[in-house]
Every structure is written in C-alpha cells, then in structure tokens.
Amino acid sequence: MIKLFLLLSIISTFLYANKVIYFNYNDVPERVVKGEIFPITLKTISTIDNFKDIQYSFKNYTGIKILSTSPERKKKGKYFYDTFYFLSNKNSAKLPDIEASILSFNEYNSTTITGTKLNIVTLNPPKNFSNIVAKDFQLIDYKTTTYDNNHNIIILVASAYRSNISSMHFNNIYKQGIESILPSYNESKITYYLVIDKKIENFSFTYFNIDKNKYITLNLPIIVNDDSVSTQTDLKPKDQSKEKIKIVIATIITLLIAIFILLKKRYIYLVFVLIPLGYIIYISVPEKEICIKSGTNIYLLPVNNGTIFETTNFKLLLKKEGSVTNFVKVKLKNDKIGWVKNEDICSY
16 A cells, blocks of 8 residues: 555656646636627746747537637746637537647647636527627718618628627518628628618617627618718729819810800811810710620629629610729619629620
C-alpha cells in the first residue's frame, strides 16, 4: 500500500513538473439570451517564456455555435487574456471543453478544462419582432418604392453590434429577404427588402437590446418615392438636375444666337441655332421603351447577385422607368417594377 502511494506521488510530481500551461475561464456571462452573440475570456499563463504560440481546440459543446477559433488577445504581465465569441442557438447550452496547447523546445504540452453549463434565457417576443438580438441596432437609411399595384417595397440598411444580423426575419410579410450583408460578431451591416401591403402607412418592428434588457421599437413612416433606391452607392439614380441645367444653358445659347442674328440681320447664320436646338430636343425626349433579351433576369434591386423574381422567356419591349450604373429600371406587363442589367438590353 505504501509502495503504491509512493508510486502515485512520483507520477503526480512528474506530471506537475512537466505542466507548462495553466488557464481557466476568466469571464463567463451570468445569463445568455437565446440568439445572442457573447464573448468568453480565458486567462492563460505559461511557466516558460520561449514558445511560439498558444493554440486552443474545442469539443463537447451543445446549444452554441463557435464564431471565432482565433482569440482576441491582450497581455497583462505574464498572463494572456484570450477572448472567443459564441452564438447561442438553443434553449439550453454548455460551453466546450477547451484544450490549450503550447509548443516549446520541440515539445508539445497541453491542458484541458471542462466547459460549464450556461444559463440560457428564451424570449417571448411581440408579433413585430425582427428576430434581432443585439447590444445595439441602428437603422442607417430606408426608402419605399412601388412594387406592384397592391404592394410597396421597403429597402432598409441597418448596422448592428454583437448581433447575428443574418437571422433578421419579419412575420406576416408578403415577400422579404437579404440583398447584401457584411456579417461580423462585432459590427455587422445588412441591406434588407420587405414587400408590404400598400394599405400600410407605418411599418414598425422591434429588436431585443441586450444591455437594456428590453425590446426597442423602430417606426418607419411609409412615404412612397418613385425614384430608385438610394441607400447604397450603386443604387443612386442619375442626377436629373444636371440634365435640366444642360437644357437651360443650351436654351440661353440658342436665344443669344437668335438675338444676335436678328439684330445684325444676318439670317444666313440661323443654321447655327439648329445645333443647340437639336441638342435640347435630344436630351428632352425620354426613352419610352427598351428591348430586353429572352432569358433576361429581372432583379428586385439594382445590385449584383441580387434577388431575381422573374426571368423572361422571350424578347420583350418594356417601359423604361430610370437607370443607375449597369442597370435599367423597367415596368413589366403586370405593372411590377424591376431592374435589368445593361448587358441584357437588345436592339429592336
């Protein structure tokens, strides 16, 4: 019995002497809302100075999604404070068992800690919940245009801090979806569209603010604008005011030439009036219809890789409503408004 005790003591001393890395959970949230992105910070120290890096591996976790496997690292004295980000996606969750390993003098050393169970709070949201849980959510811009005879389309651009912004979704909406997204577990950005009934005069929705521990309501008054969407750089319409300025300048030049000719009674020079007059007529007459090819994709918004809601089966003549860079706004036969790429325009 004494020999066994001595043997265990020797083995324990040997293992302890060779342990070169120690770490534990330094910061674990007391409660986590389902759908929340939350950080976990580990406090790590090594008994040796010369090593390449500390690496971590995760296993045996439930109810969460790991968003970062490389830590945000801060060093204070001999301690490393390594922060990782997770997303809670179930009603119950357990943090992973984490192995920290270090390579020194061509030797591999590691230590493992067991994950703890999280206190998950499940929300009971209102009907107009946007499915967004965030430390902060800001509406950058929005615009409403006509979709068809019965619906308007809202395009909104928003940013969120510490949010799974790709989960955005609204109840009882005719049509909705993501047009573009810049995901991040810190600050993310989204462009989102909603096709709503024309009878709706004010669209309101909520998100859950983690810091304030309550739902925040945002209201969007519905003011229909017939111009193209202007919430992104590539959605801005051409500046029609410049065309008007050109017409005014050309008109003034035409009048000055005409007055000069009448005063000098040199009617032969009336031919010079035709040049600015022709230019005025040219830029004043709008294009009524354009031809688009068979197999053309009709986009909901003028963005690359945007939502396609219709594809033509044959060549069509459609009314031109406007244009932006690389796209033309058209009115379909069913009165819906869409966008086609310039490359899909054909000759009659």
